[in-house]
Every structure is written in structure tokens, then in C-alpha cells.
Amino acid sequence: MTEMTYRDALNAAMLQEMDRDDSVFLLGEEVAEYDGAYKVSRGMLERYGERRVVDAPISELGFAGLCVGAAMAGLRPVCEFMTFNFSFLALDQVINSAAKMLYMSNGQIPVPIVFRGPTGAALQLSAQHSQACEVYYAHAPGVKLVAPGTPADAKGLLAAAIRDDDPVAVMEGELLYNVRGEVPDGEHVVPLGVADLKRSGGDVSIITHGKMIHVALQAAGQLAHDGIEADVLDLRSLRPLDVDAILATVARTNRAVYLEEGWPFAGVGAQVASLIQQEAFDDLDAPVARVTQADVPMPYARNLEQLAKPGAKAVVEACRKVLYLA
Amino acid sequence: MSSARTEKGDAPGGVAAPAAQGGPGKGGIAGFSREELHGLLAEMLLYRRFEEKAEEAYAIGKIGGFCHLHIGQEALAAGAIGPLRSDDQVITAYREHTQAIAKGISPRAAMAELFGRADGCSGGRGGSMHLFDPSVGFYGGHGIVGGQIPLGAGLAWAIRYRGGDQICLCFMGDAAVNQGAFLESLNMSAIWRLPIIYVVENNGYGMGTAFPRVSVTEVESRSGACGIPAHTVDGQDVLECYRFFEALAEEVRGGDGPHFVNAVTYRFRGHSMSDPVAGTYRSRKEVESQTKERDPISLLRDRMFEAGLLTPEELQAHDNRAQELCADAVDFAGSSPTPDPATLHDHVYAEINDRGRLFLDGRDAERAATGGAAR
Numbered sequence: 193m194t195e196m197t198y199r200d201a202l203n204a205a206m207l208q209e210m211d212r213d214d215s216v217f218l219l220g221e222e223v224a225e226y227d228g229a230y231k232v233s234r235g236m237l238e239r240y241g242e243r244r245v246v247d248a249p250i251s252e253l254g255f256a257g258l259c260v261g262a263a264m265a266g267l268r269p270v271c272e273f274m275t276f277n278f279s280f281l282a283l284d285q286v287i288n289s290a291a292k293m294l295y296m297s298n299g300q301i302p303v304p305i306v307f308r309g310p311t312g313a314a315l316q317l318s319a320q321h322s323q324a325c326e327v328y329y330a331h332a333p334g335v336k337l338v339a340p341g342t343p344a345d346a347k348g349l350l351a352a353a354i355r356d357d358d359p360v361a362v363m364e365g366e367l368l369y370n371v372r373g374e375v376p377d378g379e380h381v382v383p384l385g386v387a388d389l390k391r392s393g394g395d396v397s398i399i400t401h402g403k404m405i406h407v408a409l410q411a412a413g414q415l416a417h418d419g420i421e422a423d424v425l426d427l428r429s430l431r432p433l434d435v436d437a438i439l440a441t442v443a444r445t446n447r448a449v450y451l452e453e454g455w456p457f458a459g460v461g462a463q464v465a466s467l468i469q470q471e472a473f474d475d476l477d478a479p480v481a482r483v484t485q486a487d488v489p490m491p492y493a494r495n496l497e498q499l500a501k502p503g504a505k506a507v508v509e510a511c512r513k514v515l516y517l518a
Numbered sequence: 519m520s521s522a523r524t525e526k527g528d529a530p531g532g533v534a535a536p537a538a539q540g541g542p543g544k545g546g547i548a549g550f551s552r553e554e555l556h557g558l559l560a561e562m563l564l565y566r567r568f569e570e571k572a573e574e575a576y577a578i579g580k581i582g583g584f585c586h587l588h589i590g591q592e593a594l595a596a597g598a599i600g601p602l603r604s605d606d607q608v609i610t611a612y613r614e615h616t617q618a619i620a621k622g623i624s625p626r627a628a629m630a631e632l633f634g635r636a637d638g639c640s641g642g643r644g645g646s647m648h649l650f651d652p653s654v655g656f657y658g659g660h661g662i663v664g665g666q667i668p669l670g671a672g673l674a675w676a677i678r679y680r681g682g683d684q685i686c687l688c689f690m691g692d693a694a695v696n697q698g699a700f701l702e703s704l705n706m707s708a709i710w711r712l713p714i715i716y717v718v719e720n721n722g723y724g725m726g727t728a729f730p731r732v733s734v735t736e737v738e739s740r741s742g743a744c745g746i747p748a749h750t751v752d753g754q755d756v757l758e759c760y761r762f763f764e765a766l767a768e769e770v771r772g773g774d775g776p777h778f779v780n781a782v783t784y785r786f787r788g789h790s791m792s793d794p795v796a797g798t799y800r801s802r803k804e805v806e807s808q809t810k811e812r813d814p815i816s817l818l819r820d821r822m823f824e825a826g827l828l829t830p831e832e833l834q835a836h837d838n839r840a841q842e843l844c845a846d847a848v849d850f851a852g853s854s855p856t857p858d859p860a861t862l863h864d865h866v867y868a869e870i871n872d873r874g875r876l877f878l879d880g881r882d883a884e885r886a887a888t889g890g891a892a893r
């Protein structure tokens with residue numbers, strides 16, 4: 193184990209995979225000469241040269257499509273979006289090309305591509321730069337989606353995503369890049385579709401993904417002061433979704449809260465809540481609660497932004513509510 | 519002139535317009551009268567001081583998020599927006615503080631927005647990248663590279679649709695010409711002969727990428743494929759810019775269709791407040807030589823000194839005035855209230871329907887429970 197930042201863990205995953213497979217390359221804005229807008233690709237240009245670490249023009253639709261085309265030809269592109277907000281320009285190629293190519297071609301043309309970059313809000317970046325983009329991707333059959341919340345998962349999930357033969361979106365977090373944690377040395381791959389119980393409690397299940405696991409753990413700490421012990425289940429992977437792990441925690445606690453950074457309408461929590469009520473209705477002692485961003489575009493002003501973001505306080509309240517303590 | 523600056527909406531534009539026929543009168547330069555020259559100098563000083571104040575405020579955490587300064591590029595705010603009519607329209611990207619002021623947003627309202635306060639021109643919701651005030655013809659402040667380009671075409675479309683004689687000035691950075699929306703927008707503007715001037719603020723870099731690394735042709739060549747006339751101007755020479763845009767605005771107003779301007783300029787600061795001024799992508803030496811030799815304010819100042827049209831005392835007076843206005847803007851912003859938390863859900867929709875639930879975060883249910891309208 194080595195302690196490193198989430199940023200360096202992502203970097204380590206790309207080195208691990210690029211060392212073992214020449215068909216893997218990194219393309220995106222500022223990834224080469226500038227070492228990445230968030231320095232995730234530091235040193236990679238020097239190590240692999242311009243053939244494999246490529247600065248793209250600000251042409252998201254074009255370069256995402258180019259990467260999809262390269263994947264159709266058998267390469268394994270890692271297509272970096274400076275942030276997933278900008279990937280909205282590229283969604284046509286993600287949804288209309290990458291997600292459907294294998295199906296339309298009757299299985300003849302796989303698209304082994306990774307789309308990666310930060311999703312969600314950082315600090316006061318305002319409406320166009322603070323969006324949780326998970327559901328746009330998870331909605332489309334044909335796309336897989338992971339959202340690592342720790343350095344170890346960042347390395348392991350990105351590596352698995354690169355090895356996967358389907359399009360995989362790897363959603364990171366700007367506020368996660370400096371987070372430090374222990375990361376296994378040597379080859380480290382975390383399989384897609386396996387959730388991780390980040391905290392074992394037993395009274396209530398906080399289910400979440402990505403950056404929000406830290407908010408969930410904070411809330412769990414506060415609940416513990418009042419003698420309430422929460423499970424914190426980190427899905428890690430939204431598609432494939434580890435349904436067994438979800439059902440197991442609900443069977444143990446009989447109460448679930450889904451926490452996510454995005455908006456409520458058709459959010460990840462809506463899907464998970466629907467699944468729980470379908471498959472674990474008899475286990476439930478309370479309706480599944482959800483904690484999301486306020487249903488507004490992210491405001492700039494600090495006080496409004498704080499109000500709009502889902503925080504530990506709201507999670508604690510939701511947990512108390514499903515425990516009928518509120 | 520900045521001394522005659524009034525609150526937003528009162529002045530015909532942020533920049534007092536030099537008389538159109540300002541011929542080569544006694545004691546002018548290149549057809550600009552003494553008064554006009556002083557006006558442009560004062561205006562650019564105001565922009566510079568405003569950005570410096572923003573820089574200071576950012577450093578002490580009064581401004582957050584991304585903040586992109588226009589320092590070094592001020593001649594394009596004064597020289598391209600200055601000649602416009604107050605009912606003409608401007609739309610631009612996120613490096614827009616001075617352009618907003620040039621179009622008539624007060625330094626107070628702009629600074630308050632940067633501070634995220636209720637009296638900001640976007641009520642504190644937008645921040646540095648999203649200044650808006652359609653009442654002075656300023657349509658923002660857009661954060662997605664190239665996102666404003668089709669919007670500009672739409673503004674111009676609406677002008678033509680209504681039979682107006684206004685024009686739209688649509689700014690973008692050099693890196694934005696690589697967005698697909700750029701080509702699509704220019705083509706539509708050309709086929710429909712929209713009254714729009716596209717202005718590329720060509721500062722040579724998109725973040726850390728020099729333009730030649732992402733294009734094998736010059737910026738100027740990019741509009742040719744759509745049949746839109748292209749021009750290149752010295753974006754550091756405010757007098758050249760002013761005369762050029764003054765004439766071009768009238769041509770476009772007269773029905774000449776879209777035009778495309780490559781304005782060559784330079785960014786004196788880092789891409790945003792969180793980026794270094796120089797680095798692997800450009801040398802400190804390059805930046806120093808640009809700031810020394812190509813500062814739009816020094817260039818005008820020196821020409822005025824040489825022509826005997828400016829004394830050190832007058833320069834000092836202009837600068838004092840600019841600093842006063844900016845200090846006042848900071849005071850105003852600092853004492854403006856933070857937005858009322860109760861307004862969080864305001865303006866998500868223009869119309870709150872009587873039936874059905876618009877917000878899914880529990881807010882409507884809460885309101886109903888407390889007896890308030892489920893708005």
C-alpha cells in the first residue's frame with residue numbers, strides 16, 4: 193500500500209494500463225503539454241510521447257466522436273473531458289454512436305472506450321460548471337458508469353474501465369483530486385459492478401456513490417453521537433449496479449436513504465428506490481428517502497450554493513426520518 | 519467619458535461615443551479629438567482598475583469560483599463596444615467583466631455580481647462568468663466555450679425578424695473557433711444575412727494551448743468557408759479598433775450581412791485566477807515583452823503624450839477617478855446583502871403553473887404543509 197492522492201491514483205491506473213497495452217491512448221483538452229487541467233495526466237506526455245498522449249482542440253463533439261471511431265477500429269481510447277459539463281457537447285457521439293454501435297452492428301463492432309473527467313460541483317463555479325452528469329450516461333443502455341470516491345477505487349475502477357470492452361464513463365470529482373488514501377501497490381483492478389460497504393452500522397442504510405460517500409460518512413459520524421449506527425454503501429459502479437449489495441444492506445437495516453449530488457427528477461436515487469420497493473418491499477420499515485441537490489441550477493452566491501448542495505445535515509435528517517425520530 | 523459615467527441604462531453606452539465626424543481637428547490623433555482620446559483613455563483605465571480590484575478581492579476570498587481577467591485586452595471592450603448604439607446587443611464568453619461595463623453595466627452592479635451579492639447584475643446567481651443585463655443590451659457571460667456563438671446568431675435573427683436596425687456583436691476566444699457550433703452558426707448567419715459581427719479576441723491561447731497547436735490555418739481564414747468577409751485588426755490599438763468597428767457596425771446595420779473580425783490581442787494574466795501567468799505553454803519573457811510593449815493603455819497614453827495632448831497631471835486625474843469608481847464598486851459590493859435564501863427557487867421557471875408539481879426536491883410539499891402556495 194502507498195498513500196497517494198486520488199489524482200495520482202488515476203494517473204497510476206493510466207500508467208498501469210498504458211504500459212501493458214499499446215492500444216490505450218489518452219486524448220483530451222490540455223492533457224499533454226499542460227499535464228491536464230487538473231494535473232491528472234502529469235508526466236504522461238514525457239513518458240509516452242505525442243502518439244499516445246494527445247492535446248485536442250476545444251471540439252468536444254469532434255474529439256469524442258474521433259475516439260469512438262478509433263475504438264470501433266480496435267483501439268482503446270481514454271477520452272478526457274475537462275469536466276463532464278463540457279461533454280454535453282459530445283453527448284450525440286456518446287449516446288448515438290458509442291452506446292449503440294455494438295447493438296446496431298449485431299455485435300460486430302464493440303466500442304472499448306473510456307470517457308473520464310470530473311462530474312458535479314466544486315466551489316462557486318456556478319450553473320454551467322457544477323452539474324452532476326451521471327444520469328445522462330447511466331440512462332442509455334450500452335454505456336457503463338463508475339464513480340470512484342477514494343484513491344484506491346479510482347485506480348482500480350479506471351483500470352477496469354480501460355480493460356472493459358464497452359464504453360465506460362468514469363466520473364471523478366474536482367474536490368476529490370486532492371483526497372489522500374491508501375492504494376494497493378502493483379496491479380490493482382476493481383471489477384465493475386461491485387459495491388463496497390464503506391461503513392458497517394446496522395440501524396439505517398445510507399446508499400450513495402462518488403464524492404458523496406464522504407458526506408455520507410460525515411453524516412454517519414454525527415448519527416453515531418446519538419447512538420445511531422449507519423451502513424454506508426458505496427455503489428462505486430452505477431451500471432452495472434450491485435443489486436445484491438443494496439438488498440443486503442436493506443435487509444439488515446430495513447431503512448434506506450439514497451444520497452446523490454444530482455437533481456431529484458429521474459435521479460440515481462429514483463432508480464435505486466424503485467428497485468428496493470420492487471425487490472425488498474417486505475424488508476422496509478419506512479419509505480426510501482432521498483437526499484439530492486435542490487431542484488435548481490447551481491447558484492454562484494456562496495450562501496445559495498451551500499443551500500443547494502446536499503450536505504451531512506440533510507442526510508442526518510433523512511436518516512432520522514426513516515427511523516421515525518424526526 | 520468616465521467622468522460623465524452614469525448608472526446603467528442612462529448612458530448611450532458605457533463608453534461615451536466620440537462624435538462620428540470627429541475629423542482631424544486641431545490637436546487630435548488619427549481623427550480623434552482631444553476629448554475623445556481622453557474619454558477612451560479614461561475608460562480603459564477604469565477597466566484595468568476594475569480587474570485589478572477583482573484580482574485583489576479574489577485573493578482575499580471575496581470572489582470565488584472561476585474568475586477570468588481581461589487585463590491586456592481592454593482595447594477591445596472600449597474599441598469594439600464603444601462605437602455601438604445603446605440598443606445594439608453584445609454577447610460574449612466568460613472573460614467579460616470589462617465588456618459588460620463597456621456596454622453599460624455599472625462597475626457597482628458588476629462587482630456586486632462578482633461578490634455574489636443581491637445587487638449584482640445577475641442577483642448573485644451568475645458570478646464572474648455570467649453577467650447579464652438585457653436592458654443595456656448585454657446578453658452575458660457564457661461559460662461553455664462557443665456556447666454564445668449560436669445564441670448571438672439568434673439575437674441577430676430576432677433583430678432581423680422584427681425589422682430592427684440594431685446589430686449584434688458576438689465575442690469569442692480564438693479557441694472557440696474549433697467548436698462545431700462556430701461553423702454552424704456562421705453558415706446560418708451567412709445564408710440568412712444576419713446583422714452580426716463575430717469578433718475573435720485572438721489572444722493566442724486557449725488556456726495552455728497555443729493556437730497553432732490546434733489549427734493549421736490562421737483565425738482569419740475560418741469564416742471564408744461560409745462566405746463571410748474576414749478582417750484582422752490590431753486589438754491593442756484602441757484607436758484602430760474604434761474606427762474600424764464604427765465603420766463596420768454601420769455597414770452591418772445597413773444590411774451588409776455578417777462579418778468576422780480577428781482582433782489580435784494578448785492576455786496579460788493567467789487563464790483564470792487559478793492558473794499561472796506563464797508556464798510550459800508560454801514563457802515569462804514573452805509575457806513581459808507583451809506587457810511592456812503592447813499594453814493597450816500605455817500605447818494610447820504614449821501617443822497622447824507625444825502629441826502633447828496629455829499631461830502627467832491629467833493622466834493622474836483619470837487614474838484617480840478610475841480608482842475611485844472601482845473602490846466605490848468594491849464598497850458597494852461589500853455592503854450589498856447576500857441573496858435571500860428564500861429566493862433559491864426563484865427564476866428556475868418563468869411561470870409557476872397552478873397544476874402539477876414543478877420542483878421535485880420536496881419544496882412544494884413543504885410549502886403546502888406550511889400553508890404557502892405550492893409555487
Ligand SMILES: Cc1ncc(C[n+]2csc(CCOP(=O)(O)OP(=O)(O)O)c2C)c(N)n1
Pocket residue numbers: 221250252274278281613661662663664690691692693694719721723724725785789
Ligand atoms: C465546451 C468547453 N470545453 C472546455 C472548457 C474549459 N475552458 C474554459 S476556457 C477554455 C479556453 C478557451 O480559450 P479561448 O476561447 O481562446 O478564450 P480565452 O480564454 O483565451 O479568452 C477552456 C478549454 C469550457 N469552458 N467549455
Ligand SMILES: [Mg+2]
Pocket residue numbers: 691692693719720721722723724725
Ligand atoms: Mg484565447
